Amino acid sequence: MKATVLKIALATGLMAGVATGAVAQKKDVTIGVSIPAATHGWTGGVVYHAQETAKQLEKGYPGLKVIVKTSPDGAAQANAIDDLMSQKVDALVVLPFNSDELTNPMREVKKSGTFVTIVDRGLKDPSIQDIYVAGNNPEFGRVAGKYFVDNLKQGNVVVFRGIPTVIDEERVTNFEKALEGSGVKVIDKQYANWNRDDAFKVMQDYLAKHPKIDAVWASDDDMALGVLEAIRQAKREDIKFVLGGAGMKDMVKRVMDGDKMIPADVSYPPSMISTAMGVTAAHFYTNAPMRGTYVLDAQLITKDNAKEHYFPNSPF
Amino acid sequence: MTETVLRTSPEKRRFSVDMRALSPFIALIVLIIAGALINPDFLTASNLLNVVTRSAFIAIIAVGATFVIAGGGLDLSVGSMAALTAGVMILTLNNLGGGDLGTLALGMLAAIALSAACGMANGLIVTFGRIEPFIVTLGTMGIFRSLVIWLAAGGTITMRNFELRELYRPVYFDSIFGIPIPIIAFMVVAAIGALILYRTSFGRHVVALGSNEDVARYSGVPIWRVRTLTYVIQGICVGIAVLVYVPRLGSATPTTGLLWELQAITAVVIGGTALKGGIGRVWGTVVGAVILELVANIMVLSNFVSEFLVGAVQGAIIIIAMLVQRSVHRGR
Numbered sequence: 001m002k003a004t005v006l007k008i009a010l011a012t013g014l015m016a017g018v019a020t021g022a023v024a025q026k027k028d029v030t031i032g033v034s035i036p037a038a039t040h041g042w043t044g045g046v047v048y049h050a051q052e053t054a055k056q057l058e059k060g061y062p063g064l065k066v067i068v069k070t071s072p073d074g075a076a077q078a079n080a081i082d083d084l085m086s087q088k089v090d091a092l093v094v095l096p097f098n099s100d101e102l103t104n105p106m107r108e109v110k111k112s113g114t115f116v117t118i119v120d121r122g123l124k125d126p127s128i129q130d131i132y133v134a135g136n137n138p139e140f141g142r143v144a145g146k147y148f149v150d151n152l153k154q155g156n157v158v159v160f161r162g163i164p165t166v167i168d169e170e171r172v173t174n175f176e177k178a179l180e181g182s183g184v185k186v187i188d189k190q191y192a193n194w195n196r197d198d199a200f201k202v203m204q205d206y207l208a209k210h211p212k213i214d215a216v217w218a219s220d221d222d223m224a225l226g227v228l229e230a231i232r233q234a235k236r237e238d239i240k241f242v243l244g245g246a247g248m249k250d251m252v253k254r255v256m257d258g259d260k261m262i263p264a265d266v267s268y269p270p271s272m273i274s275t276a277m278g279v280t281a282a283h284f285y286t287n288a289p290m291r292g293t294y295v296l297d298a299q300l301i302t303k304d305n306a307k308e309h310y311f312p313n314s315p316f
Numbered sequence: 317m318t319e320t321v322l323r324t325s326p327e328k329r330r331f332s333v334d335m336r337a338l339s340p341f342i343a344l345i346v347l348i349i350a351g352a353l354i355n356p357d358f359l360t361a362s363n364l365l366n367v368v369t370r371s372a373f374i375a376i377i378a379v380g381a382t383f384v385i386a387g388g389g390l391d392l393s394v395g396s397m398a399a400l401t402a403g404v405m406i407l408t409l410n411n412l413g414g415g416d417l418g419t420l421a422l423g424m425l426a427a428i429a430l431s432a433a434c435g436m437a438n439g440l441i442v443t444f445g446r447i448e449p450f451i452v453t454l455g456t457m458g459i460f461r462s463l464v465i466w467l468a469a470g471g472t473i474t475m476r477n478f479e480l481r482e483l484y485r486p487v488y489f490d491s492i493f494g495i496p497i498p499i500i501a502f503m504v505v506a507a508i509g510a511l512i513l514y515r516t517s518f519g520r521h522v523v524a525l526g527s528n529e530d531v532a533r534y535s536g537v538p539i540w541r542v543r544t545l546t547y548v549i550q551g552i553c554v555g556i557a558v559l560v561y562v563p564r565l566g567s568a569t570p571t572t573g574l575l576w577e578l579q580a581i582t583a584v585v586i587g588g589t590a591l592k593g594g595i596g597r598v599w600g601t602v603v604g605a606v607i608l609e610l611v612a613n614i615m616v617l618s619n620f621v622s623e624f625l626v627g628a629v630q631g632a633i634i635i636i637a638m639l640v641q642r643s644v645h646r647g648r
Contacts, residue, residue, distance in 0.1 A: 038470020040570050047470060161623065190616055190623050195571050200564070201370055205616035208363040209355065222472075222569065229565055233489055234362075250474070315471030 027063040029284045032084035033093045034077055037070040041222060042246055045270030045316030053274040057281050064281060074101045081105055091115035091280050095273060099123050119276045132293040133276040135268055140298035141171040144217055144243055144266050145178025147300060154183030155214030158206045160223045162194040192223050199226030207234045215240050221248035247309050248316055256306035265301040267309055270316060272296050340587050340603040343637040347610050355617040365496055367613045368606055372498035373557045375605035378583040379509040379598055380553030383546040385584050386596030388526035391550050392453040393438060395576035396460035401431045401558045402568035403464040403473045415479030428555040435551020439544035465570040474567040481566050488563040498560045505556055510598040522546055526593025583608055
């Protein structure tokens, strides 16, 4: 009984959402944003940038309303999307937990006439998304690999993997591809779960196992911090540098300050949510065509451009 | 199991107890031999010291878990509690702002007080709420974890004062007479734990409570107080573990202490404490924690296990280690 009442309420909400969709030309636009809750550093950054961008966009486009909702897991995100639809949004910007899970709910959203923007993890059926803003994981691995080839030229490298996922697999295989034919050799690979403590332990073991390590691809800034502490404890001088990834503010700061062990970083910016929100808002307020796929580069952060990647107020 | 032990003659009892208590040590020796065969670097002093040092957190937490489990309880919240305590401790240090010993002492005090309070909350809800400890601590696990995520805004809580960080760092990295401080810390905690569990009436009450609550009640054991206290001890142990954990990386993140509860429970069980309560073995627990860390170390040092299969081999080794133990005391 209760469930039926809820369903009716939801259905009315959805219909109302369709109705306002038609009024979008009057520049009264509502954009819903559904993102994962801040459960680790990178998603913490996503939440921060989403909230900052919401404020900026509302200021820049009069009549625009942006509603940001965070969810702790995939199922909760599906509910949050229902809630947003009942608030009559004209467009929905979603960074899905799991693209498989969300494909069907998003198909329903699309059917109701809402403009759909997907970020980072693409849906199974690409015809659902009007805009797709993608981070580039293969490129993330390639850029890192190229850095080792250009700067180390020759030597032994140990690799830290994250959590066994497609993201991790794409990064690592392309890293190794980029090394092919060069003098840089991967002598060991282990999972450290994008976790500082695990990376610390694995690095201690690497140091015990390998008498000569020339450089470390930590592949993530959290893991890089654990690695640095283990190297410091062992007092080993053979390691020339550690390359992290993602663009955590502490690490970008070290690149900016010219830390010898951290000469560079590879970006995988949580601010890609801002790109998606900006493009979505522009779709409603400008005549420029916006539909399509945007692939963001994984950029090499060096001392020269570190300033552009440094957000002191972000939690990440 | 306890009843048969009680019925046997004193002489025989002492002997069989010794064998049972020894079996984790036998498993440990077998593992060390296996490690040495796999990679000669395994037996270097620096590698072994590293491994034992980093098993300190789980070992200290598991000493507390030995009390809770021996008393017939369970605490799933220890990993989250450790993260929350570490987070609050660092925030306290940052807010005090000083770089001196006094600041550090205050931060440490805050950590122990908070973790003891968390343990007390678990204990009081279990005893006075009369709810299964599995459910209570599953609930507080979520609460503590969310609180640390909230405090960190999803990011990282890092010690800001560089001087303080350098002042505190030796607590993890330095040694006294060649023995790293974390190892000394967990030996002291285990010794005190063993003293309380084996030599005090409170310790005997815990074991009595775990083997049969009704019998314990009729024998005049203050059930509620004893049970609550086991959770407080668990909380204090988490606090001590945090005191050793924070100087290592000087930060707490939402992933700090993830799955530590399972590692602590595994260490306790490998050590010979019965999961259903009634038997507690503090020294076995410490060995269990070291075994867990050794297995992970051997996996990284070995060259023939693909990184995709590390988890499977680790699981198999732990099961085999338990089977070896069982066969040892079945043979007696």
